Amino acid sequence: MILKRKKFGVFACLGFLALAGCNSHSGAAIAADKSPSVAMTAKKVQKGKAVFVENCVACHQADAIGQPGVAPSLSNPEFLSMASSEFLTKTIASGRAGTSMVAFGEILSKQDINNVVAYIRSQATLPFRGEQIDAQPDAHGDERLGKMWFADICSTCHGVNGNGYESGGTGTAIGKAGFLNTVSDGFIRETVRHGRSNTRMRGLQGPSGLANLTDREIDDIITYMRTVPSKDEE
Ligand code: HEC
Ligand code: HEC
Incomplete structure (x- = not known):
């Protein structure tokens, strides 16, 4: 990457x-x-x-x-x-x-x-803040747990396997290589933490977030996401 x-x-x-x-x-x-x-x-x-x-x-x-x-x-x-x-x-x-x-x-x-x-x-x-964000360490989480969080939380909007709009949701194709090969783990991490204001991507950390994910859980999700494109050949 x-x-x-x-x-x-x-x-x-x-x-x-x-x-x-x-x-x-x-x-x-x-x-x-x-x-x-x-x-x-x-x-x-x-x-x-x-x-x-x-x-x-x-x-x-x-x-x-x-x-x-x-x-x-x-x-x-x-x-x-x-x-x-x-x-x-x-x-x-x-x-x-x-x-x-x-x-x-x-x-x-x-x-x-x-x-x-x-x-x-x-x-x-x-x-x-892109430079600092891209310089963040890569995620080394638990893929199996990440898969669970992804299915529970993210797939509602991003689709199963992160297929994006084609699965009928409002979130982009975050499980596809086009996105994953372009971003750092820091980019994904910060997006999940803070969300994007005035979109359906809400912050998923902190008491006001849609979910209150810990840093470790977010890294589990990123670790899982990095395995998705190879499992979902098109
Ligand atoms: C309620 C719907 C919803 C949920 C739940 C959700 N997202 Fe999103 N997400 C969005 C939308 C919508 C966007 C794009 C914002 C826009 O349309 O401008 C987005 C954007 C993103 C992006 C940036 C993608 C890009 O193309 O740049 C990432 C990364 C992301 N989400 C990760 C996640 C992860 C990981 C989860 C689960 C922990 C999650 N999202 C849960 C709706 C959601
Ligand atoms: C036919 C519709 C369409 C057109 C035309 C289009 N885009 Fe996109 N664009 C999309 C979709 C859909 C996505 C999200 C893809 C995904 O699910 O990852 C996207 C994503 C993006 C992103 C990434 C955004 C993010 O949140 O990560 C950028 C940057 C972008 N487009 C720029 C452009 C520019 C600049 C043009 C014109 C030169 C353009 N697009 C024309 C549909 C379009």
């Missing part, structure tokens, strides 16, 4: 080369994230909005607010606080196989993708 993410960093890096500079293999795309504003001139954002309106709005809706069961919000504050430019670029270019999120790398130029990433980023309201 880490290897894939690093490999991709080189690609994301090329796009930001002129603006942010790329000086290390491990932190290339992250370097761009340190100062997202650098890569985000008003002109870029404006061009990116035009790309968005033409190619994305049908599913992700105006202002990228999303629509349950159709496409997730891309303007959600918690999402943007942890979704790095690398994550966004990879998701847009490669899509998510087995969902209606197609690979726009075959449709749009790298420039268009860079611009639409700048537009999505421009809606962020919380400080960017």
